[in-house]
Amino acid sequence: MDDQPRASQTVRTLLQLRELILNGDLSPGERVSELGIVERLGVSRTPVRVALVRLEEEGLVDCLPTGGFVVRAFSEADIADAIQLRGVLEGMAAQRAAERRLSRDELSDLRDVVGSLDALVRQRDLTIDDFSDYIRLNDRFHGLLLHLADSPVLKRSMERVLSLPFASPGAFVRVQAELPESREILVIAQEHHRAILDAIENGEGSRADHLAREHSRLARRNLDISVKNQRQLDRVPGASLIRLRRA
Amino acid sequence: MDDQPRASQTVRTLLQLRELILNGDLSPGERVSELGIVERLGVSRTPVRVALVRLEEEGLVDCLPTGGFVVRAFSEADIADAIQLRGVLEGMAAQRAAERRLSRDELSDLRDVVGSLDALVRQRDLTIDDFSDYIRLNDRFHGLLLHLADSPVLKRSMERVLSLPFASPGAFVRVQAELPESREILVIAQEHHRAILDAIENGEGSRADHLAREHSRLARRNLDISVKNQRQLDRVPGASLIRLRRA
DNA sequence: TAACGCCATGCTGTATACAATAAGAGCGGC
DNA sequence: GCCGCTCTTATTGTATACAGCATGGCGTTA
Structure with missing residues (x-):
């Protein structure tokens, strides 16, 4: 789990979150709860938020009009x-x-x-x-x-x-x-x-x-x-x- | 200034920050201080951070290895x-x-x-x-x-x-x-x-x-x-x- | 029985407090 | 006089507290 203990929380969170999505641990269409990720990765909400924004720009998640993010589904x-x-x-x-x-x-x-x-x-x-x-x-x-x-x-x-x-x-x-x-x-x-x-x-x-x-x-x-x-x-x-x- | 009082702080910050860069109010190569933007736009650091991350993905700013962001200079x-x-x-x-x-x-x-x-x-x-x-x-x-x-x-x-x-x-x-x-x-x-x-x-x-x-x-x-x-x-x-x- | 509305809960958006780190200035030694 | 070291300060990374809002369930009423 602790692949990169040296890296900053933000980077680690980004990498792990990307893995989670790519591995299918988070299904496409599924809403990504910030708190859920917080529990799962053991970091605070701030790095999770940053990671989600980056992943959104990257195209792996979409942000909902109501707020929050969902894993993007690719056809x-x-x-x-x-x-x-x-x-x-x-x-x-x-x-x-x-x-x-x-x-x-x-x-x-x-x-x-x-x-x-x-x-x-x-x-x-x-x-x-x-x-x-x-x-x-x-x-x-x-x-x-x-x-x-x-x-x-x-x-x-x-x-x-x-x-x-x-x-x-x-x-x-x-x-x-x-x-x-x-x-x-x-x-x-x-x-x-x-x-x-x-x-x-x-x-x-x-x-x-x-x-x-x-x-x-x-x-x-x-x-x-x-x-x-x-x-x-x-x-x-x-x-x-x-x-x-x-x- | 209050162009879009309805929009969320984050969106407003993103738009205004982009304007600032595009208008040249922030010169290329210049470091973008979070607190400076906070003062300038009257929002807290959180939306500023999100906006900076988005602008970084957008290519308008680069993030420094040491932390923080600089306005990107285009040749x-x-x-x-x-x-x-x-x-x-x-x-x-x-x-x-x-x-x-x-x-x-x-x-x-x-x-x-x-x-x-x-x-x-x-x-x-x-x-x-x-x-x-x-x-x-x-x-x-x-x-x-x-x-x-x-x-x-x-x-x-x-x-x-x-x-x-x-x-x-x-x-x-x-x-x-x-x-x-x-x-x-x-x-x-x-x-x-x-x-x-x-x-x-x-x-x-x-x-x-x-x-x-x-x-x-x-x-x-x-x-x-x-x-x-x-x-x-x-x-x-x-x-x-x-x-x-x-x- | 079904539909409407209210309440509670959990979520996100926002703000701010704390800690660690890097840069810069000033002082001391060589 | 110059170089280096240390201390200070400012700035970011991180955590968390608070508020507003949407959602879902439950109760009540038609």
Whole structure:
């Protein structure tokens, strides 16, 4: 429980409250009582309030007109929209990266990540650990893309969307680590990564944009597969995904 | 001062604090003292804190590692990025609107707005009131686009960017109501609006996307003109724009 | 029996008190 | 004379007390 005894109450409360929502301990639509959280987390109302306001801005809870907050319920359409939005933003990032003059280091960083991903995907059998590595490298690739875009405004906006848990492709990959489609999807994704790198190296901004958007359709496909195969999204889409993610 | 005696303290504080920042009463980089605001607005620390947290999420202030907040300083590059980002998001909205099945009412609403804008722009001499009307209709057009996209996620994201004051083309138009370039820009903008409407009517999503992005380059041009003509952006870009906006 | 109204309870919004910490000024030593 | 240390002060983080309000249950009446 006391994961971070050093952190301030506010930060700890924010993190724990987010966990609570993401884990489904607080169901979507459920009203979040300040006092209830106070009891649960053992802090006073003040940090809880701040955390709730932040989560509201983050989009995980909505505030009621009468006062107080409820856990926000996400529909499958919301998830799909977030994926699309993420793709669009990443397209902008890729385009900017391609049209910018990149330093030698920046380029080699990106090449390294793609190279590592290549090596990983080329393996015949992928263990669960390989999947973990893939996710880490994949996150690294997308983080690097955002960094290379060199736009704090864009970065901020992207972080907002990523804060919606389901928009992270990592979750889907995790969920589907044992699905037969998974390997194929990884291979395709890696082809995308290579293509995006190529576009950036050649300064083809428009192509980089297009490729990044196309890449996001993979996450959309993952979503569809999840819905069909596992019926995990019946009632609590975001939450169940995340629950699986940490299982 | 007591603009909204009915509203809650928190909302009033948020609005007033935002005004203070946007008007430049609090300079970028300046530390925002809670007690200072308490004195200035005559409320207790609690609503001030909440307002500051919200403004931090909104991007108008940054929180210091040591605690407390400072007014965020925006560079010209930030403004340009926000304009680009806004264009990208609006492109997504336009694309979605084009690829969606729109109701008769929705379409006629959009047509009405474009029609009104047409009538306005066709006039030979534009008074300052005409400019105000233009801005209102222009906002309406862009708001409608966002509505037609039918994506709460996208809407939320867009609102975040729009909250950066400078990203609103209205401010620029206002600033430049008497500049010789203004009329020309309005005419071009209106051509864009018509083209976007046309693309949506014909279900050409990709074209709508492209047009909307192109449209945002107008705002970028406005920014450049502002910088060159008036040197308003020397030190306090966002703030000075807004200051002019209400002059 | 059903509907209306009143009362009680629990909630949030707001204010303020307390504690810990960081910054700054002043003094002392080197 | 300058650097460093300490003490003071101001400011934030946290907790809690108070008030207003919405909600829900219960009783009464038509």
